[in-house]
Amino acid sequence: MPRLRLALAQVNATVGNLPGNAELVLKRCREAHTAGAHLVVTPEMVLTGYPIEDLAYRATFIEASRAAVADLAERLESEGLGDLVVVVGHLDTAKSDTLDNVPDRLGVPANAPTNSASVITGGKIVARYDKHHLPNYGVFDEFRHFVPGDETQIVQVHGVDVAIAICEDIWQDGPSAAANAAEAGLLVVLNGSPYEAAKDDERHDLCARRAREGGCALAYVNLVGGQDELVFDGDSLVVDSQGETVGRAAQFEEELLVVDLDLPAATARMPEADERFEGLRVQRTVVSSEPVSDDAEPLPARIAERWDDLGERYQATVLGLRDYVRKNGFSSVLFGASGGIDSTLVAAIAVDALGPENVHGISNPSEWSTEHSRGDAAELARRTGMHLDTVPIAPMFDAYQDALNLDGLAEENLQARIRAVIWMGLSNQDGHLVLACGNKSELATGYSTIYGDAVGAYAPIKDVYKTLVWEMSRWRNAWAESQGEQPPIPENTISKPPSAELRPGQVDSDSLPPYDQLDAVLDLYVEQGLGSTEVVARGFDAELVERVVTLVDRAEYKRRQYPPGPKVSARNFGRDRRLPITTQWRESL
């Protein structure tokens, strides 16, 4: 069997940075060449970054992306890497015959953008595949942005037929059947597949199934890195035609995964353009028909170790935060260090993402702040090495109250807002990016003060329920212990009852149901999208369900102004769940 040495370039692209992203690809091509690879595959839209949203329509951006592909081809050739076959993801514009085949009742966006993969070799673009299946659910809006492709591309490399697909294509039926019909030896899949809990297992099973259907090996290359609310987790993998894993890259890190594959030789079919297959045109391109010998010992298989479920979530928040800060031109962050579990977990994440020297906690004690809270914040700073400054809020509080005489909830919110003004002032003065420390249970129920603790440019744990905040905190401490390091999170912060400390003796359970019950109902109502009656049917108290559902429905306006933060669940408050603010629909029981 002919052998192919395949290199998967799992890189961290940045949306809009065409030269930087091209440089990332080029660097990995150099490494791949040095490693003797024949075929390099990048993630989906690696040259533009992903997702680009309405930048897809911008004629100047499309043109720049097309130029970047041509430029990459030239640079590879001029550096003596022209014999590599590189499949690179980018933004392009639909070919006229594709436009003629746009499915009935699907409009064509301005400038007819496509989500494309070009095959580069010998200084030229020899084939181009446009994504067929456009996801338009969850966080995705691809019918808004792209024209679907209608051509299957089969490229022969060293005597092996290689088929191409992009991300959603393999979640729907199609390319594996096409690869099968075309008797391809390998299906390469370019992906921009965002992390969510347990998605890696689902992806792995999908790849194995598609490989078996296609009767071919399958190479799955994913982006890595944070982009606004999404975190791409890498975890690129290669399975053989039986669906067995023969290579797997790290999660949440860049990597060039090099794998040797012994693959069936291309059949005697002659290259034939515009062959019709189930309504799709099949284009065949022969780059080289000369097989590579499989005499040498193949490379040892690289199967990266994997994080467990809590570790994945934690690493996703670390990477999401690091990239949001870095890609937006910041280097340091600031947040309110209350001594509570939420801000403490955020501190640990920030220290892991940016280093303790770039993390600034601000303690803003009030009349109702307990001694242990201040002590816990100080202990957190001692353990992590982050900065901690203290600015008491009493003088500002008194100045406002002399003029306003607020009481009740208005008085509680005032304290939270005074703190926010202090953080924003220090942020403006010193150039730190402010983090909001709210968790998903708070965000769901509106248990936060808008323009108070809800301020910030980024909210690292907004998609983490409170019960998971504790679990991730324990996980982080256990991980430290397993590494022989000091656990960053003070034990008392984990064990004490949660409180906003906005009035004497206040605890969260004054206003909210116990978090285990609350989070269980939220999971059913928010993440699984059930109605109240269905939630009650799962065995929850009707009054509790009604209370929680009402809180969730009424807090939409607060969520709309909340900072972005990394999606780690199956359905985040963001692109995944789009509800009107103004609605009088109330689930009834």
Added chain:
Amino acid sequence: MPRLRLALAQVNATVGNLPGNAELVLKRCREAHTAGAHLVVTPEMVLTGYPIEDLAYRATFIEASRAAVADLAERLESEGLGDLVVVVGHLDTAKSDTLDNVPDRLGVPANAPTNSASVITGGKIVARYDKHHLPNYGVFDEFRHFVPGDETQIVQVHGVDVAIAICEDIWQDGPSAAANAAEAGLLVVLNGSPYEAAKDDERHDLCARRAREGGCALAYVNLVGGQDELVFDGDSLVVDSQGETVGRAAQFEEELLVVDLDLPAATARMPEADERFEGLRVQRTVVSSEPVSDDAEPLPARIAERWDDLGERYQATVLGLRDYVRKNGFSSVLFGASGGIDSTLVAAIAVDALGPENVHGISNPSEWSTEHSRGDAAELARRTGMHLDTVPIAPMFDAYQDALNLDGLAEENLQARIRAVIWMGLSNQDGHLVLACGNKSELATGYSTIYGDAVGAYAPIKDVYKTLVWEMSRWRNAWAESQGEQPPIPENTISKPPSAELRPGQVDSDSLPPYDQLDAVLDLYVEQGLGSTEVVARGFDAELVERVVTLVDRAEYKRRQYPPGPKVSARNFGRDRRLPITTQWRESL
């Protein structure tokens, strides 16, 4: 020719309020019956309100909507209105044969929702049409939410064949041709078509064109009212088969428009189900074949007077604000009354929307506030009758500065944020909804303080460029004069140079290009979506363009946390323009 008396129920539905919306329809049906109408047509999805976003997936909501249609049919019958033929918009779930015909590569959303119109008569639902063409651009996401229909419905009413379409259906080719082929006498179109400047003319021309294509009269029924960022402007209309307007309802108000139409009798074609027409199944239903005599004098034509372009925009903001406040359970608003033109225009809008007794201006003078600003705010209050309270910010400012020692921009922002804390405190205490007074030029360039002047639940003029703020202010004053009333906006507020008054002698032109140039560049870059080179090619200075484009690109994070406000332009900062916060793409020249 048989005559039909047609009643268009242009009503203000509220998203989620099924009983309330059904009541609105019922009330109009009673009126229509009293007026002798035969056929009543409602707007798109009137029973659920529109757009319902991800509520479309909720099984409980779909079921409630289906029940509301059946209930409406029963109530009409029990009230003796069973002889009316009512075409009512609602949420439903796809029929199984429709699901079988979902276009290739288009997924089916959870619970297969449809955007439907049911024909009710005699206490029964006799036909149902599901929207064929799903808009998925601009502010719309209908591929996300609905399964497209594939049946054409022709309902014979008093011997006239009536075809049905929903909104986007007539913006795309299809139903008018179907009506033509079916030799229908009338095409009724249910709409949820949001206002934007000059869209009414476009709609009118489209209706006339489709009527001529269809060789039939066309009745266009639109929603009226505000829903989050959208304002539905009503403006329902009827054209005859030559495209001549024979009836037109008011803009921005509820109305039952009753029109007499003499229409061709249904041809001798027998009712025939599942007749295929261009891939669509045609269903024919005969409600009544007995023509109504056209002997009596027809009703005089009602053609409502129309607002001019500035009047339209102004009325759209008034209605948007009134409905946001009212539909979210508030009755009064509060905002920072600086004496500047933006907050003054907002005050005039709020007074028109809610009455002066429900409008609370708060003046927060600082060291740098000029005497004329305070005077202008007081004069505004005098002219409009709104409340005006004064809370100086010096004591709070000093308290913060004792602790923080901020300077430069951080010090300027501090003042804006102190004001915001005061407004939010008063809002929490007194239950007023806070308005943000920023305009579109500010929002575009980021010329605002996040968590400062940017706070609020609703931002009435966020889609109005500064140059238009002045024009709308002048328009409002001129309108008052034309009505013999005192102009609400002090002349000095219109004529003085704009300033944020955050440092001595500050004017906007210190930080921004002159507004006429700025707004012209913004129109090309933001609303028309051109790249920098294209904007420069229109004759603008390259340095100016680069400066403006850079400001716009960098302010995305502020816009993401800005309150909602009514869309009045062709492309708002909101659902119309979805760009990543994190992007390193910079237009180059």
